[in-house]
Amino acid sequence: xxxxxxxxxxxxxxxxxxxxxxxxxxxxxxxxxxxxxxxxxxxxxxxxxxxxxxxxxxxxxxxxxxxxxxxxxxxxxxxxxxxxxxxxxxxxxxxxxxxxxxxxxxxxxxxxxxxxxxxxxxxxxxxxxxxxxxxxxxxxxxxxxxxxxxxxxxxxxxxxxxxxxxxxxxxxxxxxxxxxxxxxxxxxxxxxxxxxxxxxxxxxxxxxxxxxxxxxxxxxxxxxxxxxxxxxxxxxxxxxxxxxxxxxxxxxxxxxxxxxxxxxxxxxxxxxxxxxxxxxxxxxxxxxxxxxxxxxxxxxxxxxxxxxxxxxxxxxxxxxxxxxxxxxxxxxxxxxxxxxxxxxxxxxxxxxxxxxxxxxxxxxxxxxxxxxxxxxxxxxxxxxxxxxxxxxxxxxxxxxxxxxxxxxxxxxxxxxxxxxxxxxxxxxxxxxxxxxxxxxxxxxxxxxxxxxxxxxx
Numbered sequence: 001x002x003x004x005x006x007x008x009x010x011x012x013x014x015x016x017x018x019x020x021x022x023x024x025x026x027x028x029x030x031x032x033x034x035x036x037x038x039x040x041x042x043x044x045x046x047x048x049x050x051x052x053x054x055x056x057x058x059x060x061x062x063x064x065x066x067x068x069x070x071x072x073x074x075x076x077x078x079x080x081x082x083x084x085x086x087x088x089x090x091x092x093x094x095x096x097x098x099x100x101x102x103x104x105x106x107x108x109x110x111x112x113x114x115x116x117x118x119x120x121x122x123x124x125x126x127x128x129x130x131x132x133x134x135x136x137x138x139x140x141x142x143x144x145x146x147x148x149x150x151x152x153x154x155x156x157x158x159x160x161x162x163x164x165x166x167x168x169x170x171x172x173x174x175x176x177x178x179x180x181x182x183x184x185x186x187x188x189x190x191x192x193x194x195x196x197x198x199x200x201x202x203x204x205x206x207x208x209x210x211x212x213x214x215x216x217x218x219x220x221x222x223x224x225x226x227x228x229x230x231x232x233x234x235x236x237x238x239x240x241x242x243x244x245x246x247x248x249x250x251x252x253x254x255x256x257x258x259x260x261x262x263x264x265x266x267x268x269x270x271x272x273x274x275x276x277x278x279x280x281x282x283x284x285x286x287x288x289x290x291x292x293x294x295x296x297x298x299x300x301x302x303x304x305x306x307x308x309x310x311x312x313x314x315x316x317x318x319x320x321x322x323x324x325x326x327x328x329x330x331x332x333x334x335x336x337x338x339x340x341x342x343x344x345x346x347x348x349x350x351x352x353x354x355x356x357x358x359x360x361x362x363x364x365x366x367x368x369x370x371x372x373x374x375x376x377x378x379x380x381x382x383x384x385x386x387x388x389x390x391x392x393x394x395x396x397x398x399x400x401x402x403x404x405x406x407x408x409x410x411x412x413x414x415x416x417x418x419x420x421x422x423x424x425x426x427x428x429x430x431x432x433x434x435x436x437x438x439x440x441x442x443x444x445x446x447x448x449x450x451x452x453x454x455x456x457x
Contacts, residue, residue: 042072049081058088066094067336070300073098076105080112087115092122097296100264110139114149121152127225165222169456174213174239176449180206181241183443190439193401204440209243211449221259231268232256250277255290268292272310282315288324300334308350319356326350344371359395360404366390376415385412397438404438426451 039047045068052061062085065078072078079098086095099116102109117132130153137149184206190198215237222230235253257270274286288311294304308326328348335341346369354361367389376382386409393404414428432445 042075042078045072046077046081049085053081053084053088056088058085061085062089062091070333070335070337073297073300074101074105076102076109080109080115083112083115083119087119087122092119095119096123096125097264104264110136110141114141117149117152125227128227165220168219170217171454172213172215172217172237173452174211174215174449176211176213176447177209178211178241178445178447179208180443180445181209181211181244181247182207183445185440186442186444187439190400192399200440206443206445207244207247209241209247211239211241211447213237213239224258227261229259230256231259231270246279248279249283251275257290264296266292266294266296285313285315286310294330300336302330302332304330306330312352319354319358320361321355322352322361323355324350324352339374341372341374344373345369360393360397362395363391363393363404365392379417381416383412383414383416385414386410387412400438402437404436404441406434406436406438406441408432408434422455424453424455426453 045064049061049065052058052064061081065082065085068078069082073082079102083095083099083102086092086098096116096119099112099119102112103116106112113132114136117129117136120126120129120132133149133152137153141149182203185200185204186206188199190200192198215235217233217235219233220231224230233253233255235251237249237251239249241247251274253272253274255270255272257268260267268291270290270292272286272288272290274284275282276284288309290306290308292304292306294302296302306326306328308324310324312320312322312324314320326348327350328346330344330346332345333343335343347367348369349364349366351364352362367387369385369387371383371385373381373383388410389406389408391404391406391408396403409432411431412428413430414426416424416426419425427450428448430445430447430449432443432447434441434443436442
């Protein structure tokens with residue numbers, strides 16, 4: 001409440017920090033093409049946005065700027081005006097991203113730094129807000145503005161500096177159908193290494209079954225300071241297959257680590273544990289670490305990279321124990337001009353090495369994933385996902401005399417709608433085709449699911 005009061009009291013004094021040239025010793029905004037004889041589209045947009053901000057029509061300024069952020073985000077003056085409009089329109093998270101981009105390109109832009117302090121305060125990053133306010137107050141600024149900043153700093157000293165942990169919990173219910181729940185071979189006969197042709201037994205042929213699933217998740221984020229958080233997550237899932245109870249699964253994932261944010265960059269380092277049980281017995285355990293980096297290049301664009309290392313253990317079949325290494329890059333782009341289409345893509349490569357030194361269980365892999373998402377009606381969001389992966393094994397499979405090569409393609413079609421408060425409904429269909437030189441691994445699979453998710457903050 002104290003901080004909110006300080007924000008409300010800023011009033012006209014804060015406008016002096018945004019004043020035009022000649023009003024005081026504050027650093028002025030950089031010149032743009034709008035001052036030239038020929039006024040470019042960007043120049044016209046900036047002139048219009050500044051005028052809307054001056055007459056306090058912040059909603060119109062925000063909308064005009066965000067509609068062109070895919071074209072102009074990264075321009076210093078564009079991001080500065082977007083930051084102001086976002087603050088005044090009640091979008092402080094977007095303001096932080098825009099103003100941090102300004103300061104990456106021009107660290108001594110005093111007005112942008114002052115506005116960033118306000119945005120930090122609004123998103124409750126009080127350590128960062130205090131640090132930036134103090135830096136601005138040490139400069140030559142108008143006395144009324146300095147008095148406003150003093151009120152901010154005084155308010156910050158009277159509130160609890162570190163917010164408590166935040167919790168997000170969720171529940172997932174799944175009802176579906178799977179025409180190949182055991183990943184049975186698509187081939188009617190197999191050719192062994194000695195030339196013998198055999199017919200696969202029923203356990204190796206596709207098994208159809210209904211699917212019932214229930215899952216729960218919990219994530220906790222605990223601030224350490226304004227930029228560093230300790231984050232933890234727990235996810236548990238149970239799947240039941242009435243036509244194949246020997247394939248019933250339970251899975252538990254646990255992760256914990258640190259997340260650090262600096263301007264447009266976010267870094268995460270997590271330790272992860274996973275256990276999978278099949279038919280009531282331990283099937284596979286995994287332990288490893290994940291490092292992630294992402295950068296919000298603009299309000300509509302994000303780029304990132306990741307590395308992973310896992311140790312895989314199979315309690316009942318130690319010959320399959322392996323080490324798995326993965327690295328990759330991700331990219332996300334929102335296209336407001338194309339019906340708010342969102343494009344997500346990931347490229348990755350890696351290797352899984354048999355700890356027993358078995359060439360037929362060691363392989364290199366590479367893959368690409370792409371997801372397109374856009375509104376299809378006022379209430380429903382549609383998505384199309386395409387995943388492709390290639391796996392090249394090091395040596396021949398002894399029983400079949402061939403070196404395994406897999407090329408797997410997956411197509412996922414889905415819809416999503418918020419049917420009630422905190423409840424999301426997701427019907428989806430998944431088509432999988434794995435083409436393999438090893439007959440038992442060559443398969444087709446179709447899954448149809450209706451997923452209901454409940455999320456509690």
